[in-house]
Amino acid sequence: MASAIRLVGVTKRYDDRSPPAVRSLDLEVEDGELVALIGPSGCGKTTTLRMINRLVEPTDGRIEVAGLDVRSVDATQLRRGIGYVIQQAGLFPHRTVAQNIAVVPRALRWDRARIAARVEELADLVGLERSLLARYPDELSGGQQQRVGVARALAADPPVLLMDEPFGAVDPIVRARLQGELSDLQRRLHKTIVLVTHDLDEAVRLADRVAVMSLGGVVEQYASPDEVLRAPANEFVEEFVGADRGMKRLRLHTVGELPFLQGPVVDEATTPAEALATLDRLGSDWLGVTRDGTFAGWVHRTSIGEAPLSRLQLHMPAAQVTPDSTLHSAVELIMSSDTSVAVIDDGGRFGGVVTLEHVRGALARGRGS
Amino acid sequence: MHPAQATNPIIRWEYLVDEWDQISEALVQHLRLTVVSVALGVVLATGLSAVALRFRWAATPITTTTAVIYTIPSVALFGILVPYTGLSMWTAVIPLVGYTLLVLVTNFVAGFRAVPAAVRDAADGMGMSRVRRTLGVDLPIAAPYLIAGLRIATVSTVGLVTVAAVVGQGGLGRLVLDGLRRSFWTPMVVGSSLSILLALGLDLVIHLVGRWLTPWARRRAT
Numbered sequence: 199m200a201s202a203i204r205l206v207g208v209t210k211r212y213d214d215r216s217p218p219a220v221r222s223l224d225l226e227v228e229d230g231e232l233v234a235l236i237g238p239s240g241c242g243k244t245t246t247l248r249m250i251n252r253l254v255e256p257t258d259g260r261i262e263v264a265g266l267d268v269r270s271v272d273a274t275q276l277r278r279g280i281g282y283v284i285q286q287a288g289l290f291p292h293r294t295v296a297q298n299i300a301v302v303p304r305a306l307r308w309d310r311a312r313i314a315a316r317v318e319e320l321a322d323l324v325g326l327e328r329s330l331l332a333r334y335p336d337e338l339s340g341g342q343q344q345r346v347g348v349a350r351a352l353a354a355d356p357p358v359l360l361m362d363e364p365f366g367a368v369d370p371i372v373r374a375r376l377q378g379e380l381s382d383l384q385r386r387l388h389k390t391i392v393l394v395t396h397d398l399d400e401a402v403r404l405a406d407r408v409a410v411m412s413l414g415g416v417v418e419q420y421a422s423p424d425e426v427l428r429a430p431a432n433e434f435v436e437e438f439v440g441a442d443r444g445m446k447r448l449r450l451h452t453v454g455e456l457p458f459l460q461g462p463v464v465d466e467a468t469t470p471a472e473a474l475a476t477l478d479r480l481g482s483d484w485l486g487v488t489r490d491g492t493f494a495g496w497v498h499r500t501s502i503g504e505a506p507l508s509r510l511q512l513h514m515p516a517a518q519v520t521p522d523s524t525l526h527s528a529v530e531l532i533m534s535s536d537t538s539v540a541v542i543d544d545g546g547r548f549g550g551v552v553t554l555e556h557v558r559g560a561l562a563r564g565r566g567s
Numbered sequence: 568m569h570p571a572q573a574t575n576p577i578i579r580w581e582y583l584v585d586e587w588d589q590i591s592e593a594l595v596q597h598l599r600l601t602v603v604s605v606a607l608g609v610v611l612a613t614g615l616s617a618v619a620l621r622f623r624w625a626a627t628p629i630t631t632t633t634a635v636i637y638t639i640p641s642v643a644l645f646g647i648l649v650p651y652t653g654l655s656m657w658t659a660v661i662p663l664v665g666y667t668l669l670v671l672v673t674n675f676v677a678g679f680r681a682v683p684a685a686v687r688d689a690a691d692g693m694g695m696s697r698v699r700r701t702l703g704v705d706l707p708i709a710a711p712y713l714i715a716g717l718r719i720a721t722v723s724t725v726g727l728v729t730v731a732a733v734v735g736q737g738g739l740g741r742l743v744l745d746g747l748r749r750s751f752w753t754p755m756v757v758g759s760s761l762s763i764l765l766a767l768g769l770d771l772v773i774h775l776v777g778r779w780l781t782p783w784a785r786r787r788a789t
Contacts, residue, residue: 253691277694288689292707292783302693334783350693360692 201262202358202390203227203250208259210245210415219245220415222259229357230388234401234408237438242415243394247360250392251280263358278302281351281359281389285366287343289335295346296331302354320349325379341372348380352387361393365400377403398439402427402446410435424450428561445526447561453528453542453552454521456560461539461551462486466494466508473502484537486551487512493541493548518543519552525561528552582753590742594761597738600728601769604660605721608667612716615668616675626676633668641666641727645734659731666727667720674716678709711784714777718770725766729758739765 732740
């Protein structure tokens with residue numbers, strides 16, 4: 199795939215006395231890719247982002263957007279073709295929500311009807327009630343303001359979006375929701391997005407690739423979130439991603455990616471003797487029973503006697519997941535259940551089970567990355 | 568009771584009728600001096616504020632100078648200018664303009680500094696030119712400060728124009744001086760009252776125009 203953004207040997211020096219904020223940085227972002235720049239504060243990630251739309255002029259090096267050297271284009275023209283979203287949203291308080299969204303289309307001299315239609319389309323796209331369009335930004339909640347910020351950046355349908363800590367100023371619940379919405383949006387729009395964040399979970403959740411940066415704009419590792427978590431390139435990255443990187447990886451994978459595991463689950467037609475043999479073989483105390491391919495419930499070893507399994511009183515599963523559940527939520531359910539097994543409900547059908555050993559094994563093999 | 572005062576009540580209503588031409592002329596002169604002085608003050612303050620905002624080092628000298636001008640007693644300043652500008656309108660206008668500068672420059676600078684950095688950053692990031700951003704974003708956001716400064720400057724100028732009567736530029740101050748000279752209460756009361764009413768009236772007008780110009784600031788409170 200073509201590089202939508204390319205930085206070659208980019209250096210930014212704010213003054214001669216201090217070391218450069220960014221030193222000879224090389225970075226390529228592919229078309230339609232969401233790349234997160236992450237690192238401790240002062241690592242040059244924001245400077246790097248702002249050099250792409252020339253809010254900061256590089257001291258040295260070359261930056262290309264869509265194959266074009268950004269310095270060969272007029273800065274205002276360049277910026278109108280690049281969406282820009284910042285932490286505080288930066289909405290114009292004296293303009294209504296609709297007028298805020300329409301800033302770039304108006305600068306591009308679209309006609310009135312086209313702008314009005316586009317504004318409504320964007321409101322729907324970012325999940326903003328149309329009744330809010332006539333309001334002023336100060337009348338909106340932080341989460342709504344940030345949605346307007348995203349709508350405004352998308353207004354002229356730019357192929358590239360730059361986002362600087364876009365969800366840093368909203369509370370964790372709203373942040374999680376906005377992250378989910380951005381993720382959905384990106385699945386539909388396939389923009390090339392560079393996202394600056396200091397929140398590793400955000401980067402892991404949203405990015406196709408993560409560039410972990412250290413002081414002076416040095417890229418320590420540039421890889422998929424799973425790779426960064428599974429195999430940190432060096433001590434700096436390892437320390438930055440933290441000791442719980444294994445747990446973080448659990449969020450990147452879904453139950454559906456695991457190989458099928460039958461576990462201590464049998465059909466109700468199985469004889470009690472065979473059922474007990476299965477439990478012995480697996481070292482389990484709980485037996486899962488399926489009826490017509492659907493999971494019916496659990497029964498404890500002590501309840502299994504002479505009677506057919508179909509006659510036994512079954513406990514409904516305490517831990518149930520779907521193929522779309524993350525391994526993280528599966529593990530959480532397993533930890534809090536009696537059976538130490540989560541049952542996969544694949545649209546009503548029994549889809550196997552998940553155990554801790556199963557999850558650990560899958561991650562160790564690096565499956566699903 | 569002094570005999571003169573016995574025949575000299577606070578208001579003699581027939582004065583208003585007899586001297587109406589003089590009174591209305593004084594009012595118009597007063598209004599003109601106020602408007603001219605404040606208008607010139609706004610022009611000068613705009614330039615000074617622009618310099619203060621553009622060059623950080625210039626901000627302190629500019630505000631200090633305007634503060635020093637503000638502290639000069641008005642009667643003295645009018646007197647100092649007489650040898651240079653005679654009894655022309657400039658003798659009154661120059662000090663009046665000088666007195667508006669402190670409050671105007673202070674408010675103008677504060678207004679533009681109140682534009683949130685994130686808003687400026689967003690404007691630049693969306694490809695707004697410098698001029699477009701200044702006029703279309705910075706100016707409206709600073710407007711409530713500019714209007715507040717304009718209101719204070721106008722009200723205080725209306726008061727000071729009264730003093731400008733000492734250099735013969737007319738206005739409502741002339742009625743007050745006239746009354747003082749003749750120990751005649753009515754012109755003093757009429758001059759002072761009209762001056763107060765003019766100040767309140769202009770203040771209200773600017774306030775209403777300001778509200779009309781900044782609808783978003785009104786909604787914020789609700």
